[in-house]
Amino acid sequence: MxxxxxxxxxxxxxxxxxxxxxxxxxxxxxxxxxxxxxxxxxxxxxxxxxxxxxxxxxxxxxxxxxxxxxxxxxxxxxxxxxxxxxxxxxxxxxxxxxxxxxxxxxxxxxxxxxxxxxxxxxxxxxxxxxxxxxxxxxxxxxxxxxxxxxxxxxxxxxxxxxxxxxxxxxxxxxxxxxxxxxxxxxxxxxxxxxxxxxxxxxxxxxxxxxxxxxxxxxxxxxxxxxxxxxxxxxxxxxxxxxxxxxxxxxxxxxxSTELNRNVGLLRLFPGITTATVTAFLQQPMEGVVLETYGSGNAPNNRPDLLAALKEATDNEVIIMNCTQCLKGTVSASYATGQVLNDAGLISGGDMTSEAALSKLSYVLAKKELDVNAKKKMMGQDLRGEVSYGAKTN
Missing domain, CATH: 3.40.50.1170 (L-asparaginase, N-terminal domain)
Incomplete structure (x- = not known):
């Protein structure tokens, strides 16, 4: 230029x-x-x-x-x-x-x-x-x-x-x-x-x-x-x-040009294998947008899959739960949504996958914050990207 x-x-x-x-x-x-x-x-x-x-x-x-x-x-x-x-x-x-x-x-x-x-x-x-x-x-x-x-x-x-x-x-x-x-x-x-x-x-x-x-x-x-x-x-x-x-x-x-590259998008589909999920969540992955069904649901009859997600969040991988649907928001109205909360996923609300992914990249790059502070930040409305929380500048 x-x-x-x-x-x-x-x-x-x-x-x-x-x-x-x-x-x-x-x-x-x-x-x-x-x-x-x-x-x-x-x-x-x-x-x-x-x-x-x-x-x-x-x-x-x-x-x-x-x-x-x-x-x-x-x-x-x-x-x-x-x-x-x-x-x-x-x-x-x-x-x-x-x-x-x-x-x-x-x-x-x-x-x-x-x-x-x-x-x-x-x-x-x-x-x-x-x-x-x-x-x-x-x-x-x-x-x-x-x-x-x-x-x-x-x-x-x-x-x-x-x-x-x-x-x-x-x-x-x-x-x-x-x-x-x-x-x-x-x-x-x-x-x-x-x-x-x-x-x-x-x-x-x-x-x-x-x-x-x-x-x-x-x-x-x-x-x-x-x-x-x-x-x-x-x-x-x-x-x-x-x-x-x-x-x-x-x-x-x-x-702020510091962005974390160790982020990714993973879309659930019927029959997805635990091996696929586990491989995707391995280091150096630090943040994942999990595109789930409907209002933020996943199979609750797959303990193997849920265990893989829980293991990743226990290892400080931040996983955002975002719906695959074009319109709507994530909620825990169904048992199949609550199991993801129990596995340590953070609700993405009505964020687009594009916004959730770039937000992860931005927040994870903040070296002065510990993982709990980063998780808290991911749950806040920073730039009007989601329809809940207090917007900060």
């Missing part, structure tokens, strides 16, 4: 766009889609909906990686915010006519999201931390396949966040005629530049989701993401109005 240089007037707001790759900027190559280096900004520059060339010349933005939204884009787009915010302290948002000036930092090499790693999460987070005071908000352009994992991970990594970080991308490249990329990028830029939403979010198909509540549910539709257990924070509309969280400015923003 390169250096950021953008100077704005009081009538403008600055947004940093971190372009990691993904479908949004891909072009055909040898019969398949692949990201092309150093082509994205030049392509955007030719799109009047995303760049006002005349205004850019007026303020001296020619020939660099900073672009500016046209005035009509800023004035005509708005968002209706859902009732989800009613449970929190809110602050009213007002209409603004400030220009959104955005600078694009291009990842090198550009990555298909299937190739995103924990190290890349750290790189993205540290770039935001470095430029945090220079921009009103941040947009991360990312491939859709692992976007929910990145959104969840960044939500935990970004401590004391007071500015919007919005992930988006597209199902069809932005330079193709029938692309969802234009609307997704434009919406993300407007949210990052004009809204006081101090958390990591994902914007897709006119809906703004909490980042650690989403999962990808469709590989073909523009409506690719869902937040099964939490309504969207906002939905695109024609008027700029609504509500957002009130930021806590009492602590300094920090990105």
């Amino acid at each position: 390169g250096n950021v240089q953008a100077v704005t007037s009081p009538s403008e707001v600055k947004v940093l766009v971190i372009y990691t790759g993904g479908t949004i900027g891909m072009t055909p190559k040898d019969g398949v889609l692949a990201p092309e280096a150093n082509a994205f900004v030049e392509g955007l520059r030719k799109m009047p909906m995303l760049h006002d060339e005349e205004y850019a010349k007026k303020i001296g933005l020619e020939g660099n990686n900073t672009l500016v939204l046209p005035r009509d884009s800023t004035a005509s787009r708005g968002f209706w915010c859902s009732s989800t915010v009613e449970e929190k302290t809110i602050t009213r948002l007002t209409k603004t006519n400030k220009r959104v000036v955005y600078t694009v930092l291009e990842y090198s090499p550009l990555l298909d999201s299937s190739n995103i790693s924990i190290e890349d999460w750290g790189t993205i987070g540290k770039e935001i931390e470095k430029e945090y005071e220079n921009f009103k908000g941040f947009v991360i352009l990312h491939g859709t396949d692992t976007m929910a994992y990145t959104a969840s991970a960044l939500s935990f990594m970004c401590e004391h966040l007071c500015k919007p970080i919005i992930l988006t991308g597209s199902q069809v490249p932005i330079f193709e005629m029938k692309s969802d990329g234009t609307d997704n990028l434009l919406g993300a830029l407007l949210i990052a530049g004009q809204f006081e939403i101090p958390e990591v979010c994902l914007y897709f198909c006119k809906k703004l989701f909490r980042g650690n509540r989403v999962t990808k549910v469709n590989a073909e539709s523009f409506d690719a993401f869902s937040s099964p257990n939490l309504d969207p924070l906002a939905v695109a509309d024609v008027e700029i109005s609504g509500s957002g969280w009130r930021a806590d400015h009492t602590a300094q923003f920090h990105v």
Whole structure:
């Protein structure tokens, strides 16, 4: 990534766009889609909906990686915010006519999201931390396949966040005629530049989701993401109005890039062998998301299986009980759920598997905490990722 240089007037707001790759900027190559280096900004520059060339010349933005939204884009787009915010302290948002000036930092090499790693999460987070005071908000352009994992991970990594970080991308490249990329990028830029939403979010198909509540549910539709257990924070509309969280400015923003790799996902299925479970839970494994049936159930007629789980938790492996179902929460209503509590598993409530896995990675990396403190932290609501407990910043 390169250096950021953008100077704005009081009538403008600055947004940093971190372009990691993904479908949004891909072009055909040898019969398949692949990201092309150093082509994205030049392509955007030719799109009047995303760049006002005349205004850019007026303020001296020619020939660099900073672009500016046209005035009509800023004035005509708005968002209706859902009732989800009613449970929190809110602050009213007002209409603004400030220009959104955005600078694009291009990842090198550009990555298909299937190739995103924990190290890349750290790189993205540290770039935001470095430029945090220079921009009103941040947009991360990312491939859709692992976007929910990145959104969840960044939500935990970004401590004391007071500015919007919005992930988006597209199902069809932005330079193709029938692309969802234009609307997704434009919406993300407007949210990052004009809204006081101090958390990591994902914007897709006119809906703004909490980042650690989403999962990808469709590989073909523009409506690719869902937040099964939490309504969207906002939905695109024609008027700029609504509500957002009130930021806590009492602590300094920090990105925690220490993440534990010794975590994994294990899905129960009828007939799963104890040998499979035991092998999965062996060292160096330290944290596991166990995807269980229904409301957090497992067979209670398998003492061998339950013994393997109990042995692992006794050996300080933290196991989170998360439902395989798209919607709903874990409870101990059935005997087949209670046996997992007895084996030492921690209820994941209505967390997505993506959120539970990244939360484990974040919490287990805190070397100053003992295992009991880590278990307690896993049972708390840290970033709005689960529908119980006290949210902490």
